[in-house]
Amino acid sequence: MTADVGLRNQLRTQWRALPELQRFGITAAAEVVLALLLYFLDHSLGYGVLTVAAVYWIFKLPPLPWRAAAQGALLVPFLVSALTHAFTGARSLLLALAIGFAASWIPKRHRGWAMPLLALVLAVLYPFYQSGMFTMPLFGVFPDVATGVYMLVFVMMAVGLNIVVGYAGLLDLGYVAFYATGAYTAAWFASLQFPHVTWHLGAIGIDPNLPGIHVTIWALLLLAGVITALFGIVIGLPTLRLRGDYLAIVTLGFGEILPQIARNGDNLFGQNITNGPNGITPIDSIGFGHHLSSWTGGFLPANYLQCCSAKVFGHQIQGTDVFFWTAIALLLFTVFCSLRLQYSRLGRAWIAIREDETAAAAMGIPLMRTKTWAYASGAFFGGIAGAYYATFKSATFPGDFFFNISVFILCMVILGGMGNIWGVIVGGAFLAYLNQEGLANTGAWINSNIHVGSHHPNLDVPLYASGIYGVIILIVMLFRPEGLIPSRRRAAELHEGVHDEPEYSVEHAGAVG
Amino acid sequence: MSSDASVPVLATRLKRPSITGGIAMLLLVGLVALLVKEFAVSPSQFVQITLIGFTLGCVYALVALGYTLVYGILELINFAHGDVFMLGGMFTITYATSFFNLHQGQGWVIVPIVFATLLLSMLSCGLINAAIELVAYRPLRSAPRLAPLITAIGMSFIIEDVGLAWKGPNYVTAPDVFPHSNVFAFRGVSYAWNHLLVVLITLPVLLALSYLVQRTRQGKAMRATAQDKDAAAIMGINVNRTISFTFLIAGALAGAAGLLYSLWTTTVRYDQGFQLGLIAFTAAVFGGIGNLPGAVLGAILIGLIQAWNEGLPWHMPGSDWTESIVFSILILILVFRPEGLLGERTPEGG
Secondary structure, eight states, rough: OOOTTTTHHHHHHHHSSSOHHHHHHHHHHHHHHHHHHHHHHHHHHHHHHHHHHHHHHHOSSSSSHHHHHHHHHHHHHHHHHHSSOSHHHHHHHHHHHHHHHHHHTTHHHHHHHEEEEEHHHHHHTTHHHHGGGOOBTTTTOOOOHHHHHHHHHHHHHHHHHIIIISSSSOOOOOHHHHHHHHHHHHHHHHBSSSSTTTTEOOBSSSTTTEEEEEEHHHHHHHHHHHHHHHHHHHHHHTTTTHHHHHHHHHHHHHHHHHHHHHHHHGBBBBBBBSSSGGGGOOOOOOOHHHHHHHHHHTTSSSSSGGOOOOOETTTOOOHHHHHEEEEHHHHHHHHHHHHHHHHHHHHHHHHHHHHHHHHHHTTTTHHHHHHHHHHHHHHHHHHHOOOOOOOOHHHOGGGGHHHHHHHHHHHHHHHOTTTHHHHHHHHHHHHHIIIIIIIIHHHHHHHHHHOBTOOOOOOOGGGHHHHHHHHHHHHHHHTTTOOOOOOOHHHHHHOOOOOOOOOOOHHHHHHHH | HHHHHHHHHHHHHHHOOOOHHHHHHHHHHHHHHHHHHHHHOHHHHHHHHHHHHHHHHHHHHHHHHHHHHHHHHHHHOOOTTTHHHHHHHHHHHHHIIISSSSOHHHHHHHHHHHHHHHHHHHHHHHHHHHHIIIIIGGGGTSSSHHHHHHHHHHHHHHHHHHHHHHHOOOOOEOOOSSSOOOEEEEEEEEEEOOOHHHHHHHHHHHHHHHHHHHHHHHHHHHHHHHHHHHHHHTOOOOHHHHHHHHHHHHHHHHHHHHHHHHHHHHOOTTTTTHHHHHHHHHHHHOOOTTOOHHHHHHHHHHHHHHHHHHHOHHHHHHHHGGHHHHHHHHHHHHHOTTTTTOOOOGGOOO
């Protein structure tokens, strides 16, 4: 392994050669300067940077008693004020800090399960404390619960794409095709799209005589997953023997063809299949039905759209909250499957193929079958996510399936760290949040805080979303190709430069031609 | 690259009993039969549309050559290329209207103006393309092959938004300076000057490129670098500079295409580049990526297919399906004949 390839590695080596005290001094000074600069733009931003820096440095204090004392000195008044006063505004920041400090005391050997559990508990309780959260500098208020559903759905897709790109190393630029397949599966089997057929199977909240196919969404989620996985196999079988960049192009081609079929599908051989650019809407609601609902004493809602009368911890539970919790359950399922797959025989075969296809084939790994499984598994979760999101929005439009969504999901995987599921979750949640709320909030912040003289910019930041993703992709690939939270193995590959000569060699074809 | 390594490949290729080839032949025969029928139904319209398709193919050829040049030397699909083409259109409009005050009905003055705009636009796009290589691809030269591909996508999005920030989300109109009078009109077939001018500007650019790659010292360096970068470096070729030069040339071609497209269709929008770039890339793959004559051939075929699909009234799916058809061709070619019509190779074949 060559250590000093690239500007970043050289700088890092130089930086590490400095004495420790000097490094700490430079970093702290830089932080103070940054905080001061930002303070003039927006007070809260300056405080925010200082807080983050303080939290970071507290962990660096070497002897344990000092660290405990510093944390205690910060925490005790915070906690007292947070718990005694009303649960709003700045106090929620203190509570968040308290939870962060508490988490830092979890012994290292327990972190493997304790941290995800803590994150899960915080996520599940999110609808209860969302309205009381502090205002973030630069990003404004915390995302609302509907954005939370959006984030979870996209995280699910990112985790699915991670199987294809992260584990198996196959660049898929048409993942949106799977998303679309899932969404249209839900739309076809739970709407008025086919009025000449009347078939009901456990659908909730509609007149039993309503025309069209109405299947319960729970079955459709599974069906969407299966159909999408089959679609993935159909796409994969002829194309997966292509080498990396050609495969990327072919998937891109499918990703472009499918939305066009959806757009033109209102007159496909005289049949209205997809209702064209108007999309299919409304899609039936999701719910557990009256039997299950009354059996569980109203814990499982009968119909998400007419939910709920219950009030818990002073919070009126709404349909969106239930959608949010269901999305968490689906994401848990995805993460569980993905983790189990990663360490299975199949998952190890994917990694072997990613690292060296020829060697993997020589060791007896069936290339085509293994790659096709990667495709099918990735597609399966994409399909479920698509179906669920279509149900949540109660609509599906061909305009939702443009190429930039594929790149958007790819960007999540790259930013988080290819191959590391926790990284992908963080990257996905952050980018989905940016896409839905964050960019608009940031734009508003920039427009009101940054001015040249008396001139305020009037930037429409969400308009440039795809360019911003482009910048993120570029910066991450250039400076930290392993992503924010890297998988150690993948990082080594990316820095070492893996020998990834394709099966099909250009040189040979060139010599013939 | 040794010749004995290629012998078994050649042998297996010749021996392979090709069912797919048969199916492709069948499809081709069907297509030709359909076209003959179209021709029989209304010959004048058919010829007219074919001419327009040829013109469109010329624009595609310029863009496809950029893809193929870069692929030949780096084996990288430069996704940003289509967006450089879009910028070419925008540069053209800016230079032509703001610098030279070009507008309709100026007479022969437009000839030097268009020529100067062409040169400026080619230069701008060439420099931008070389800068893209410097920023996004050169640092990743030793990384896994998918890494520069991913940055290429990122770069494409960035440039698209540069166009968006520069000219806004609406169509930008170019001055309609190419004369619309007919070159000839013969039994219902007419060919207007604005179509012919596209062809007339494309041809010298293609000839110049061919001369550059085949006859000049720099072209020799490009061909050597495409064959083997290490050996080229040992022979004293500055590989990085040669690659930069290749990107410069590719960008210049995209700039020329941008000028032709914007003056021909008189509109440009920030998101046109990506779509057209993909079509041009399909053309490059169609002809055999890395192969310069192949790119031109593929581009003209794709142009013809697009024109026939959109223009002919009989049994054609129509313009709603153009992209699907083009991408289906792309997928079929990649799956069944990844080396393209004329065979994949580095630019040494010229």
